[in-house]
Amino acid sequence: MKTAKIVCAPNVSDDAYAYICARFARRFGAEAFERETDAQLLGGFVVLFDGKVYDMSLRTQLSALRADCEKE
Amino acid sequence: MATEMSAFLRKKIESFSVKPVVYDYGTVSRVGDGVARVVGLPGRRYGELLQFEGGAFGMAIDLEEDGAGAVLLNTGNAVSVGSRVHGTGHVCDVPVGESLIGRVVDPIGRALDGADIESDTYYPVERPAPDLVSRRAVDTPLMTGMISIDSLVPIGRGQRELIIGDRQTGKTTVALDAILNQKGKDVICIYCAVGQKASTVSAVLDTLRANGAMAYSIVVAATASDSPAMQYLSPYAACAIGEYFMERGRDVLVVYDDLSKHAVAYRAMSLLLRRSPGREAYPGDIFYLHSRLLERAACLSRERGGGTLTALPIIETKGGNISAYIPTNVISITDGQIYLESELFHNGVRPAVNTGLSVSRVGRAAQPQAMRKVSSSLRIELAQYREMAVFSRFGSDLDASTRKMLESGERLTILLTQGKNELYSLAEQTALLFLFKNGGFDGVSPKQMRLAAAEMLMKLHVMCPDTLEEIDRTGDLSDEAKRALLECIGA
Numbered sequence: 001m002k003t004a005k006i007v008c009a010p011n012v013s014d015d016a017y018a019y020i021c022a023r024f025a026r027r028f029g030a031e032a033f034e035r036e037t038d039a040q041l042l043g044g045f046v047v048l049f050d051g052k053v054y055d056m057s058l059r060t061q062l063s064a065l066r067a068d069c070e071k072e
Numbered sequence: 073m074a075t076e077m078s079a080f081l082r083k084k085i086e087s088f089s090v091k092p093v094v095y096d097y098g099t100v101s102r103v104g105d106g107v108a109r110v111v112g113l114p115g116r117r118y119g120e121l122l123q124f125e126g127g128a129f130g131m132a133i134d135l136e137e138d139g140a141g142a143v144l145l146n147t148g149n150a151v152s153v154g155s156r157v158h159g160t161g162h163v164c165d166v167p168v169g170e171s172l173i174g175r176v177v178d179p180i181g182r183a184l185d186g187a188d189i190e191s192d193t194y195y196p197v198e199r200p201a202p203d204l205v206s207r208r209a210v211d212t213p214l215m216t217g218m219i220s221i222d223s224l225v226p227i228g229r230g231q232r233e234l235i236i237g238d239r240q241t242g243k244t245t246v247a248l249d250a251i252l253n254q255k256g257k258d259v260i261c262i263y264c265a266v267g268q269k270a271s272t273v274s275a276v277l278d279t280l281r282a283n284g285a286m287a288y289s290i291v292v293a294a295t296a297s298d299s300p301a302m303q304y305l306s307p308y309a310a311c312a313i314g315e316y317f318m319e320r321g322r323d324v325l326v327v328y329d330d331l332s333k334h335a336v337a338y339r340a341m342s343l344l345l346r347r348s349p350g351r352e353a354y355p356g357d358i359f360y361l362h363s364r365l366l367e368r369a370a371c372l373s374r375e376r377g378g379g380t381l382t383a384l385p386i387i388e389t390k391g392g393n394i395s396a397y398i399p400t401n402v403i404s405i406t407d408g409q410i411y412l413e414s415e416l417f418h419n420g421v422r423p424a425v426n427t428g429l430s431v432s433r434v435g436r437a438a439q440p441q442a443m444r445k446v447s448s449s450l451r452i453e454l455a456q457y458r459e460m461a462v463f464s465r466f467g468s469d470l471d472a473s474t475r476k477m478l479e480s481g482e483r484l485t486i487l488l489t490q491g492k493n494e495l496y497s498l499a500e501q502t503a504l505l506f507l508f509k510n511g512g513f514d515g516v517s518p519k520q521m522r523l524a525a526a527e528m529l530m531k532l533h534v535m536c537p538d539t540l541e542e543i544d545r546t547g548d549l550s551d552e553a554k555r556a557l558l559e560c561i562g563a
Contacts, residue, residue, distance in 0.1 A: 055093040
């Protein structure tokens with residue numbers, strides 16, 4: 001069974017979690033889901049599925065913004 | 073200023089598009105003794121830096137279909153089974169540049185002596201050696217300040233000369249003296265410690281600092297307490313730092329102290345990675361480990377800037393056995409070797425160079441004319457003396473000519489003996505050898521020989537400083553200079 005691990009920030013609602021699961025099932029064929037909570041993400045979520053990380057956390061987006069600012 | 077900053081940030085935030093960051097990840101399936109086995113993580117490169125969950129870094133050195141073997145670079149960070157790992161897309165690199173001069177760094181460029189290293193330029197630690205077309209023949213001497221080496225086993229800039237010998241035979245001292253002798257000669261020196269005791273590295277640093285050598289030197293250190301991975305990387309990092317200067321037309325001297333411990337660290341890593349052990353349990357690519365490092369020493373062509381990187385690797389032998397696995401490997405890679413012998417060392421001959429087993433395959437071409445003129449017959453004289461000395465032990469009835477030869481050989485041996493950090497310029501070496509050949513020390517008892525040589529040098533500096541200056545400047549010993557030197561001793 002193809003299981004996706006979804007690590008969410010504490011503020012991700014159950015509805016949002018259900019939406020993420022549905023999208024992953026439809027798009028990538030995930031069959032089961034494990035939920036974990038990580039406050040260090042600050043916001044958003046990270047999905048680990050089939051050897052890939054799909055990072056949509058606020059922490060990573062802020063890091064990318066900082067890197068973009070530091071370029072100039 | 074504050075308004076500008078907030079406007080800048082607002083502009084950046086408005087134009088920033090939120091995109092998912094997607095990358096491959098693997099999972100640690102086994103970890104221990106500084107080595108981790110990772111499952112998954114396809115598409116990795118050899119030598120790529122991997123980042124472990126929790127911030128630890130490793131380097132992928134075993135690539136397999138279903139995963140990778142990695143060596144951990146920082147042993148302090150906890151890596152556990154099940155930890156996630158992802159590739160960084162970068163191979164292991166090290167900061168390079170002028171800001172490293174005078175500094176002590178670890179193999180990944182972190183300062184070990186205080187303030188961070190400020191450098192915008194990074195070089196990968198593993199780089200290809202300069203190709204054939206980029207090279208030229210070794211033609212410039214790298215004087216070590218030691219008569220026995222500069223006269224008998226001369227080193228040229230861009231050469232690879234192995235320093236080999238048992239423990240406690242003065243290998244590090246010879247290498248350090250070579251560094252100290254580069255003062256004022258525009259040569260950048262790099263001392264690379266591999267698997268040495270921290271106290272030994274500290275003593276080396278004290279010597280370099282006390283002699284003002286840190287002004288042109290860099291120390292790259294991976295001590296015995298560092299992980300095998302750091303010890304493995306250390307010589308490559310030192311070489312990369314040196315290449316930066318070489319590619320800018322500078323002359324560089326790199327001392328690898330020592331490659332025996334480097335081979336041992338690599339063997340530990342390979343066994344932990346479960347690679348097949350070969351002879352003496354070393355992995356099959358142990359030769360390539362050192363050949364790819366030492367091939368990076370080069371004398372670049374004028375078109376490539378003319379820079380040079382001279383390598384002085386050190387190998388420690390056991391019981392004087394130079395035909396062991398690692399010593400023979402490195403002997404065959406290098407352009408010659410300086411063999412230091414325990415017996416000579418304990419008899420007070422320092423540097424304890426065994427002139428019979430020491431050789432320089434390319435250094436003769438770079439040897440200054442002055443030195444070539446006075447050292448051509450030295451090797452034969454020493455060999456004859458050693459042979460005769462062995463036979464003379466069996467009998468006391470020696471004829472006058474044999475006795476003369478023995479006395480002369482003994483005096484020559486003492487002339488080639490120098491104290492630690494007691495270095496001679498080209499002119500001083502040339503003058504001493506020339507005067508020795510021309511009877512300047514005849515009649516001096518061997519016990520008085522060192523004193524006589526010191527007095528002779530003082531006399532030369534007082535009576536013919538211009539001649540010495542001329543030899544140093546031209547690198548040649550003219551007939552006029554010969555006459556001046558002979559006049560000085562009243563011959």
